[in-house]
Amino acid sequence: MTLTDMFAAFSFYFIPILIGSGLKLLPRVLKSHKYSERDFGESVFFLGSSFILGALALFAGAVSTNYFYKGDFIKIYSNLIFTLSGLAILILFLYVLRNKINSNINKLGLIFLVVILALITYSTWRADARTNTTLNWDLYHHQVLANKIKRGEFEIVTSNMSDTFQYDGYSTIFHLLLATPQILFKTDILNYWWFLEFFHLLATISISYAVAFFFTKNKHVGVFGMFFGAFIFESTGAYTSLFLIPQNLAASIGALFISYYVFKKDINKQQLLRLDLVIISFIVYILLNHLIIGTFCIVFLMAAKVYLTIKSRFNIVKTDAVLAILAVIATIIVLLLISGIDLNWINRGEAAFYNFDLTTKFKFLHNFYGISLYIFLPLGLFYILRERESKKIILLLFTFAAFALLLGQIPYTFKLYSVGRYFTNAFLALGVWALIKGQKKGISILNTILLGFMLFIIFILNIVGFKQTPSYKELATHISENEIKAAEFLKKNYSNNSNVMLVSDPSTMQILEPLAEVNTPGGAYATTDTREVLNKIYLTRENDSITNNLFLIKDLVEATKPAKILLAVSKRLEIWENSSDERKYGIFYNVWAPADLDLQDLAGFGFTDFLTNYTRFNKVFANDTMTIFEVSRLEPIF
Known part of the structure; x- marks a missing residue:
């Protein structure tokens, strides 16, 4: 049963990626295409964009099935999954047949590191929380909708399906993806979620590498990004790496896409609004997955496009340094002003409870990052100001914008930080690189191990505090x-x-x-x-x-x-x-x-x-x- 639950959890990602990769590779099968080797970060982006296309295909199929064949929803939707998966396997087979794909030892090494970091992090996180326990409170009401979909009850709007959802901040695309493996396999719900959040952690660590690499074009920084992605846990509000919920899935996909388009953009041919199938599917998916986080990600993406356009067209040499300094000054000004702004008109009820004063917010940040924030943030800042490279400046702007928003007197800002944490982690990873750059290989490896150990200790101290609340006998759990x-x-x-x-x-x-x-x-x-x-x-x-x-x-x-x-x-x-x-x-x-x-x-x-x-x-x-x-x-x- 446990193996079935594990494979079902894996299928949450695998089925959409399989279907989406088939859709992405179909034009390359129909028309001759020269295979090109991808970096690990680019492979992560390929999987992420495939996940989006596959998820949208399944969602479109579910919406159509529910509209035309409501009475036979489960039967028709199941057949749709098998049909799309079968076609995708055929396309992948033809693609591999036509292209000589060699294994890359460096890429395999990075995959191995991702798995090791995930196993260390998750086994520590779940050391006192076995497979029939939970630490993610929100999974229960998301599972309610998955149960209804398993019974053939499907709607686009969450509040039309259950009164556990009284605010329609996202569609049911997330819940359809949750239900899909449960339709195909007989699962134990709690075991399913236990493994599902392990695979979510794998994804967030991989994306942490990709984001750090895309902004810096430096694989070493990408590896350091992995360490921050594994061990930095926002134990208030965001919970990005360890809780699979709509906001965190949307934030992870959003950070991946934003950083990739900054990485790939040819500045000499910059176009402000250049849309293709991939970016259109990204916009549609992320808004369906989480409206607020999706909008936030689109604003970041457009800001990067505007910045690169201005820089390429006007070719202002000192633009980068000026914007970087302005970002730091703006953050300081925000910190000075927010204490005097009355936002009680929006901070009411639950929102007021989740709106914290500056002292509390800094305490939370200290819990998340420990001393790493005080060491590597200044180092990253000095390195970027010295380099004055456009993509790194964008990383700086995004990081300080995330901090400014986080420290503002706006409700739920810690939820929005589920996006900002990827930029902050990449920024800190760059600070690590600034410290050990130029060191001998043996010394740099030793320092990397020391970095991992320091972040691991910070992680342990953080989760010990978090687990004080869901505590029952010798277990950390919400359920007995x-x-x-x-x-x-x-x-x-x-x-x-x-x-x-x-x-x-x-x-x-x-x-x-x-x-x-x-x-x-x-x-x-x-x-x-x-x-x-x-x-x-x-x-x-x-x-x-x-x-x-x-x-x-x-x-x-x-x-x-x-x-x-x-x-x-x-x-x-x-x-x-x-x-x-x-x-x-x-x-x-x-x-x-x-x-x-x-x-x-x-x-x-x-x-x-x-x-x-x-x-x-x-x-x-x-x-x-x-x-x-x-x-x-x-x-x-x-």
Whole structure:
């Protein structure tokens, strides 16, 4: 089963890349084409652009299938996957047959280094989090949509599929890609995600090399970029390297494309708006994948194009140095001004919670980078100002723009940093190169090992702090074995039943809905009305009142009114009910870690004891973590 889960997780990337590479190579098969050797970074870009084309082909196929053949969605979509994959394999076979492709020992060495770094990083990250545990809270509500797609329910807009999504910041293309391997293979969801995020880490490390190489044309800087890509983890807001979520997939693809087009652009023939199939597909994909991150990436791409155009047309010798100095000055000015700007009109609710003051932001940055930021950022800056090379100046501008945005009083800026981190890491890698450039080979290898060791220690200290929150017994996890057993029971007896709705505190609903495949009213994003009812039933110790209130809870998407409510009373519910109103009614707060019911909950005046002994509710499941009651509608009295 584990091997199946691992291959299914690999297929998240492999199937779109296979289909996309077939589409990319088709013109070269139809028309004679001379094969040219690619650098590792260019190979990463080829795989990234193939992933985009394949993902768009699958998404277009799903949209068409849903429109014309809605009743047979799974059957037709599965056939589409096999057909496109088969054609792609044929095209690849013909391409390899016509071209002599030699293995490159340097490229194989870089692949080996990527795998080693990923294994070290992920085994450390997951040392106390086995395959049936999770550290990515968001995976649960993304899996809800994947489950629906597996059942043949597909829509383009996320909020049309589930009320766990109340803001349409991206389409369902990400969830279709999640569901595709799960349609083809029988998977264990938690194991699938465990391996999936390992392959995501592999991708981010590879892209870190590519970004650093494209901006500097230096393979050594690319290798240093790998180390930063592996061990720098934004443990607040972004989580780029270790969490596979739409924003991070979009950011990784975006950084790869931006750096590649800076790398490949012929300055003497610069055109401001030169569009081809690859860049058009990139724009379409990245906006579908994440609207805000996508827009952010397109702005960066256009800024690079504008800069290179101005430089080539006006040939201003000192443009680079002037812009670099202006970038540094602008960052300092932003730091001075932001403390006096009132942005409370946008920093409300959840946004206000995730908007931090400067001191806190610098503390977070220190957690991410440790001393590496203070050492290699100045070295990179001095090196770029001395070199005055256009692509490196663009890297400087992007890095300082990312910092300026990050330090501004705008909500969710740490999410936007999922793009900026690639530029920062490349910048720091250049700083490392500035330090060891010209050293003897043995000394430079030793210093590279020391760099890796230093970053590894920073990584360990960072994740130790992060894991203090999702901590349960000896494990770091959002979910316990007992909660998994509860989900298995629900899935066996109630899954995919529109007449049943599961109700509990937002956190318990968040983890049970995707694993049990039983609908909840919003999961972790339950509405204020739902939260008020939950609070009321906890305080009201009367059978009929609790029943009536439970059936007042509404799902914002499912039109069918449930005939039965499954009320899950967990320790998380007890913790949530006894928290402040700000936490109970704000979606920024969740009970992140599992907890077991204690004697006080199960006896005397505990809520579980009351429901068991003083109501007509049917207790259908119980273990140390939760008790589940089946509640039927009250019969009307005439």
